[in-house]
Amino acid sequence: GDLIVTTGSGAEDGVSQYLVPAGFPCVADPALCIAMRDTAKSLGYERVHFGITLASAVFYPSPAVEQTLASNAAAGAIGVEMENSALFAVASIRGIRAAAVSTVDGCPLKWDEGDYDPAGTTVTNGKERMIKTGINVAKRVVLENL
Numbered sequence: 001g002d003l004i005v006t007t008g009s010g011a012e013d014g015v016s017q018y019l020v021p022a023g024f025p026c027v028a029d030p031a032l033c034i035a036m037r038d039t040a041k042s043l044g045y046e047r048v049h050f051g052i053t054l055a056s057a058v059f060y061p062s063p064a065v066e067q068t069l070a071s072n073a074a075a076g077a078i079g080v081e082m083e084n085s086a087l088f089a090v091a092s093i094r095g096i097r098a099a100a101v102s103t104v105d106g107c108p109l110k111w112d113e114g115d116y117d118p119a120g121t122t123v124t125n126g127k128e129r130m131i132k133t134g135i136n137v138a139k140r141v142v143l144e145n146l
Contacts, residue, residue, distance in 0.1 A: 001126030002047040002104040003133065004079045005036040009100075010072055011085035014057035019089040026055070026085035026092075032099035032137065035146055040101070040133045051078040053102070055085035061112070079104065099137070103130045 008027040040048045054072040059080050084100045091098035103126035106116035140146045
C-alpha cells in the first residue's frame, strides 16, 4: 500500500528500446515528481517513497528475473513496475512532461515468503491514495500552472 513516486526508470520493459536509443535516460519531470511527493504528504500519506524504479517486461519468479531484480535493487531501484520507462520515453519524444506514482503490492524478491497481495485491502487502499494523489497533481497543473 506504500506509494512510490518514480523519478527515473530502468528500461527493461521491452518497449522503450524501440522508442529511444539504448541507454537513453527515461526520466520523469522533476517538478511533477516533487508535486506528487508533496501532494501525497499533504493528503496525509506517510509512506511515500521517491526514487528510481525498474520497468520490467516480466517480474514473476524465475532465475533470470530474480537476478535482474536483485542487481537493480542493489544499484538503488526502489520498485519494479511495467510501464514507466515507456511513459517517460514517449513524454521525452513528444516534448511533454510526465510523472508516475505507483502502489506497492509486495516484494517480488520475497514472494516465496508470501509478500505479494495485489488484491488485498492494503493495496486497494494504496490504489485509492495513488489515484487521489495523481488527480490532485493534475488539478494543480491546471489551476496553479504548475
